[in-house]
Amino acid sequence: MAASCNARAEPLEEEKELREEEDEESLFAFPLQDDLEQELIRGRAVCGRCKRPSTVCICSCFPEKPVSMATRVIILQHCSEESRCLATVPLLQECITRERFHIIKGKRFKVNKFTCLQKAIESKSTVVLYPSKTAIPLQSLPSGASIGKEDDSALIVLDGTWAQTRAMFSQNHFLHSLKQVKLNGEAVSQYVIRTQPSKQSLSTIESVAHAVAWLDGTPEIIDVLLHPLIAMCQYQLEHGATTHFSKDHPRYMPRADFKRKHSTNSSGSS
Numbered sequence: 001m002a003a004s005c006n007a008r009a010e011p012l013e014e015e016k017e018l019r020e021e022e023d024e025e026s027l028f029a030f031p032l033q034d035d036l037e038q039e040l041i042r043g044r045a046v047c048g049r050c051k052r053p054s055t056v057c058i059c060s061c062f063p064e065k066p067v068s069m070a071t072r073v074i075i076l077q078h079c080s081e082e083s084r085c086l087a088t089v090p091l092l093q094e095c096i097t098r099e100r101f102h103i104i105k106g107k108r109f110k111v112n113k114f115t116c117l118q119k120a121i122e123s124k125s126t127v128v129l130y131p132s133k134t135a136i137p138l139q140s141l142p143s144g145a146s147i148g149k150e151d152d153s154a155l156i157v158l159d160g161t162w163a164q165t166r167a168m169f170s171q172n173h174f175l176h177s178l179k180q181v182k183l184n185g186e187a188v189s190q191y192v193i194r195t196q197p198s199k200q201s202l203s204t205i206e207s208v209a210h211a212v213a214w215l216d217g218t219p220e221i222i223d224v225l226l227h228p229l230i231a232m233c234q235y236q237l238e239h240g241a242t243t244h245f246s247k248d249h250p251r252y253m254p255r256a257d258f259k260r261k262h263s264t265n266s267s268g269s270s
């Protein structure tokens with residue numbers, strides 16, 4: 001039942017460990033793009049659909065008609081993620097039909113509170129897209145077979161920062177007994193305004209696009225789903241954002257070094 005799947009999970013007490021991980025993440029990431037976006041939005045008319053300043057609305061990049069997926073997708077979204085201006089799941093929501101797409105918000109999930117999640121977990125065909133040590137390549141599953149087309153199984157995807165999804169996987173034990181799959185690493189992220197841990201790391205919308213393209217046997221869906229993401233990044237880059245390199249890229253610079261360098265440059269030029 002979709003309604004039950006969109007309910008919020010109860011808040012948790014286990015904040016400390018996660019906060020420590022997020023602090024660690026913030027040392028290496030550049031979470032400045034949301035600040036930039038807030039600054040751009042402040043005082044301006046905002047599009048009711050894409051939630052971006054009306055002057056740079058990206059709604060024209062959404063498909064004319066939402067795309068149907070045969071694979072059922074359940075997003076387990078960290079509750080901090082929805083407040084981010086530049087989150088990618090809202091873009092995904094605008095691109096696809098809703099009947100086979102569910103979002104459950106929280107940190108630790110009580111499976112029996114969410115009908116679609118409970119049914120999915122009871123199905124042997126359900127997989128979780130997470131690069132655990134035991135994850136097998138998604139591409140080892142038959143292309144075109146579509147998960148959840150004939151039953152209640154689903155492709156479960158975790159949505160949050162890398163630290164948050166690590167904690168979500170660790171704390172939600174029901175995920176451990178599911179088959180874990182990972183993308184083959186051939187795709188390169190086009191979400192260039194966020195730092196990724198490695199060049200194989202993808203944002204949530206990219207992960208879903210590539211996974212569904214394989215599972216449904218519809219490679220053309222990748223361009224459709226990533227069109228608004230690319231437009232959003234382009235806009236950010238044109239308004240002061242910098243391209244972020246993954247942490248394993250030779251040009252990657254930790255945030256502290258980045259701030260130090262820019263602070264030195266600005267004091268030197270004044």
Ligand SMILES: [Zn+2]
Pocket residue numbers: 047048049050051052057058059060
């Ligand atoms: Zn718009």
